[in-house]
Amino acid sequence: MPRQADHDARRRQIAEAVWRLAARGGLEDVTLRQVAAEAGVSARLLQYYFGTRDRLLLGALEILNADAEARAAERLAGLGEAAGTRALVRGVLLEMLPLDEERRNRQVVYAAYFVRFLVEPALAAVAGAATPALEELVTGLIVRAQHTGEARGDLDAAGEAAYLLAGAEGLQSGVLLGQRDADRAVALIDRQLDRIFTATT
Amino acid sequence: MPRQADHDARRRQIAEAVWRLAARGGLEDVTLRQVAAEAGVSARLLQYYFGTRDRLLLGALEILNADAEARAAERLAGLGEAAGTRALVRGVLLEMLPLDEERRNRQVVYAAYFVRFLVEPALAAVAGAATPALEELVTGLIVRAQHTGEARGDLDAAGEAAYLLAGAEGLQSGVLLGQRDADRAVALIDRQLDRIFTATT
DNA sequence: TCTTTTATGGTTCGATCGAACCATAACACG
DNA sequence: CGTGTTATGGTTCGATCGAACCATAAAAGA
Numbered sequence: 330m331p332r333q334a335d336h337d338a339r340r341r342q343i344a345e346a347v348w349r350l351a352a353r354g355g356l357e358d359v360t361l362r363q364v365a366a367e368a369g370v371s372a373r374l375l376q377y378y379f380g381t382r383d384r385l386l387l388g389a390l391e392i393l394n395a396d397a398e399a400r401a402a403e404r405l406a407g408l409g410e411a412a413g414t415r416a417l418v419r420g421v422l423l424e425m426l427p428l429d430e431e432r433r434n435r436q437v438v439y440a441a442y443f444v445r446f447l448v449e450p451a452l453a454a455v456a457g458a459a460t461p462a463l464e465e466l467v468t469g470l471i472v473r474a475q476h477t478g479e480a481r482g483d484l485d486a487a488g489e490a491a492y493l494l495a496g497a498e499g500l501q502s503g504v505l506l507g508q509r510d511a512d513r514a515v516a517l518i519d520r521q522l523d524r525i526f527t528a529t530t
Numbered sequence: 531m532p533r534q535a536d537h538d539a540r541r542r543q544i545a546e547a548v549w550r551l552a553a554r555g556g557l558e559d560v561t562l563r564q565v566a567a568e569a570g571v572s573a574r575l576l577q578y579y580f581g582t583r584d585r586l587l588l589g590a591l592e593i594l595n596a597d598a599e600a601r602a603a604e605r606l607a608g609l610g611e612a613a614g615t616r617a618l619v620r621g622v623l624l625e626m627l628p629l630d631e632e633r634r635n636r637q638v639v640y641a642a643y644f645v646r647f648l649v650e651p652a653l654a655a656v657a658g659a660a661t662p663a664l665e666e667l668v669t670g671l672i673v674r675a676q677h678t679g680e681a682r683g684d685l686d687a688a689g690e691a692a693y694l695l696a697g698a699e700g701l702q703s704g705v706l707l708g709q710r711d712a713d714r715a716v717a718l719i720d721r722q723l724d725r726i727f728t729a730t731t
Numbered sequence: 732t733c734t735t736t737t738a739t740g741g742t743t744c745g746a747t748c749g750a751a752c753c754a755t756a757a758c759a760c761g
Numbered sequence: 762c763g764t765g766t767t768a769t770g771g772t773t774c775g776a777t778c779g780a781a782c783c784a785t786a787a788a789a790g791a
Contacts, residue, residue: 331735331736331737331738331787331788331789331790332736332737332738332739332786332787332788332789333737333738333788333789334737334738334739339738351645352645353649354645354646354649355556355557355558355645355646356556356558357556357557357558360777360778360779361778361779361780362777362778362779370739370740371739371740371741372740372741372779372780373738373739373740373741374738374739374740376779376780376781377738377739381779381780382778382779382780437645437648440641440644440645441644441645443641443642443644443703444552444553444555444556444638444641444642445555445556446707447638447706447707448554448555453707453708456707457707457708457709460704460707460709461709485721488718488721491701491710491718492697492701492718492721492722494700495696495697495698495699495700495701495703495704495718496693496696496697496700497696497700498696498699498700498703498704499695499696499697499698499699499700500692500693500696502644502696502699503661503696505648506647506648506654506657506658506661507654507658508658508661508662509692517689517692517693517696520686520689520693521693532757532758532759532760532765532766532767532768533756533757533758533759533766533767533768533769534758534759534767534768535767535768535769540768561747561748561749562748562749562750563747563748563749571769571770572769572770572771573749573750573770573771574768574769574770574771575768575769575770577749577750577751578768578769582749582750583748583749583750
């Protein structure tokens with residue numbers, strides 16, 4: 330019938346403006362007018378594609394989440410098909426560090442949303458899904474490595490997986506705050522992996 | 531000469547209102563009017579004691595920091611004078627978990643400030659001091675324990691200290707988000723300490 | 732070519748924001 | 762008992778906010 334537009338592209342364009350503003354000044358800078366200006370569209374369009382501001386924040390987060398998942402899977406696949414178990418675990422952990430602008434911005438946006446996660450159940454559902462899934466994934470990888478002898482058999486796989494991921498998250502904060510060098514954070518992770526995995530083939 | 535007031539008490543009263551609002555809805559809810567209402571004073575008084583909103587946020591954070599430090603020292607001292615090294619390290623780590631309302635609120639407030647730490651240098655200075663100091667402290671404790679034989683001698687004290695603290699910070703997020711039980715987080719920390727420290731006396 | 736529906740811009744409204752300003756009640760001291 | 766200073770409340774201003782509303786340009790199908 331009429332004038333068709335690429336809704337997904339428009340929503341992404343607007344969401345990216347939300348991300349930039351949130352990373353720059355927190356959610357309080359994510360005002361409808363500022364997002365519109367940053368995205369180069371009229372404020373009316375934000376209403377058209379997202380509705381209210383709360384739903385804009387929710388929608389922008391959903392797109393960010395989908396993006397993060399896709400990019401992470403892409404990067405893990407990029408390790409090569411015959412990547413060792415240790416390399417896979419390392420890849421998952423490094424995904425949580427701000428090793429490039431893309432990851433850094435994404436992680437800062439998550440930080441900007443954090444308090445809201447604690448209050449708005451709709452956002453909490455979107456945010457809370459990732460971490461437990463990663464924990465199961467890493468646990469499974471360590472268990473597999475224990476079976477093949479790549480990892481020490483006398484350690485608690487689930488506990489180590491949880492602490493590895495928690496540590497990566499903590500290192501993320503330190504690097505973002507400029508308290509810690511990114512390279513040094515990676516080195517710390519590698520040292521923990523040295524402890525868990527035995528022979529490097 | 532005239533009508534004296536306890537400035538420190540007033541500033542604290544106002545700062546506590548800031549904390550409550552920030553923990554409840556993030557910094558965007560910390561508006562002069564809402565803080566005034568929450569503290570039970572007029573908005574004029576916020577200007578009188580803190581000046582602009584930026585300086586209110588800075589002042590409230592400074593008081594929070596001083597509070598955190600004092601309470602942590604208090605709690606560590608409460609472990610007893612002859613507390614073992616492992617117990618001290620454990621105490622430091624547990625201070626980063628939301629094990630009671632006080633710690634939980636404080637940690638949520640820090641989260642609310644986080645993005646601002648990355649942007650405003652004045653806030654970054656206040657926030658960034660704690661973590662490196664804790665890292666040196668824990669490193670020193672582990673080194674001491676290695677000398678006395680309480681800790682395994684073949685591990686990198688600084689690296690383990692850094693990863694312990696980072697892990698505690700990551701566990702903090704998980705507990706705050708309700709993804710992880712607080713008791714389970716403590717158990718995970720204890721398991722890491724089992725690995726680092728040898729004999730429990 | 733003419734609809735008819737969609738995508739988009741612009742304007743407006745009531746509320747609220749931060750900050751400046753105006754007032755005055757309380758009180759220590761002469 | 763004044764009296765001068767401090768601590769506090771209230772009001773106002775211009776700006777901005779989120780949301781609703783009004784308009785219209787574009788284009789797909791008749």
